[in-house]
Amino acid sequence: MDHGVWVLGEERNGAVHPVSYEMLAWGRGLADALGERLTCVLLCAEAGREARELVYRGADAVRVASHPELAAFTLEPFARIVSRLVQEHRPEILLASATTMGRTLMPVLAAKLHTGLTADCTGLEIDASERLLIQTRPAIGGNVMAMIKTPERRPQMATVRPRSKRPLPRDPSSAGEIIEESIRPGELESRTTRLRFEPDVTSDVPIQEANVLVAGGRGMKDARSFQKLFDLARFLGGAVGASRAAVDQGWIPYSHQVGLSGKSVTPKLYLALGISGSANHLAGMSASEVVVAINKDPEASIFRLADLGIVGDLTEVLPALLARLDRREGRRAPEEGPR
């Protein structure tokens, strides 16, 4: 007997984080392939309309355990409650986003439940003949992909790389069941106490949230021409990303690095400038909606992924493009009137 597909929802600052909707999009496809129900498990401070949002995004059922002490992720209570629910209801599959929460909680659950866990998957599918979850993840610096299964142990567990799938559109007409789970005595006990949270102070748009990402690599040649990417990003209303090579050169901080060793991004437009497209890099940006690549080397792998490719030297193409955009803006400015 099958017991469905479960995904862990995730809250931040009292609101469902969009990674939860990505997880529902993954889970929905798997549940449909199996002909099973999709359940979202949410641990939070207060069960409210949030649970309904999870139904609008694809869940057939939402199991909510709420308590003020569950406002922030604390490992021991979360692990106790989720593992108890898993043992009671025996889902076939349990997925979580590969956030710092997922990457902490899931290994602990897998150890406790004696089952397999695959980290940071970029693909999940159901093998039709065996009805097993096939988990695809980049391995060895992204040079190869590995497909992994958990043949016998249950649930089949995986963390999924954030931003590797788009959420399903919100459908307020979908119906689903909200199940309020009680919390058992002792489940909230923890040897660890959260004292405070110190938010980052930065004005940068995180690259994972940018609609347009202008990313530069080794082909930018030096720090000065790399800086020009910020001008281009300003014209296009985007943020600046980088390949590992550019970060290693010290042209931009690590927080801007795209790829397996950096961040995964799914912008509407990804502009890869002077990036050859190592497997490591491609693993982090291949889910972008539209890709434009400019590179001197016509054989660069990045062109395989590009909707529009331009073979040329960035030190020529970028200044020419910026000059064109500058003229264009100048031409348009009078029409826009006073700012």
Added chain:
Amino acid sequence: MKRILVLVKQVPATENVKLDEETGTMVRTGMEAVINPLDLYAVEEAIRLKEKEGGDLQVSVLSMGPPQAVEAVREAIAMGCDEGFLLSGREFAGADTWATAYALSCAIRTLGAVDLVLCGERATDGETGQVGPMVGAFLDLPLLTYVSRIEQIDDGGLVAHRAVEGGHEVLETRLPALLSVVKEINEPRLPTLAGKMRARRAAVPVLGPRDVGAEPENLGLAGSPTRVVKVFYPSLTRAGRTLSVEAESLDVCVDRLVEFLESIGILGQAGEN
């Protein structure tokens, strides 16, 4: 605190790695190998704590791997760890993260009382980041992942910062505990010549499954809940069009690019507000 244990892994020095097609695990023989770069931060933090605490605080290092992984243990000793152990044996071969963590946790129990276990965030080869947390779970230790700073530590417990999305979380926990640390935490030192000499002379006991009381059915490939179905080289294509500056001229290429950006709505149409 009496003893800190650091977990380290030996990884290939390059990214050019071969895979065993049958098991999907890495072929480790005949390859240049180093201590996992992200483990150096855990080793460094342990040594700093020892230097601060002074006295009789011992830093032990433990690795699991083939016989040549003893070199990773020696690298940690060269940096300043007091002693090292290698968990090794055919029975461990092909272990996934569950079976690896199980074996390591058996070894840690065998090594006796430990106040703090430190490990790196993940290894640069497998990149799962799962073994550390799983070891914490097997040993039922309080677990803090992504630790970027140990603010305070004494026999009663510690206060540490975790680097998480959007900021840092400050947590207090009791000892013994397991911490996985991130790059931000320190700047690892290079081994001194004296350290290297000491490491070369150090006896590194090799522990096998029976030495650590591990259940044979939980070891290696046989004890691993996961199986590699296959490995493949990613093939990605998007059948886009490619222009070349050489063939079309710079101006034409820039024109086409601007038109393209207009067509997908990133740039407003020329003349439009």
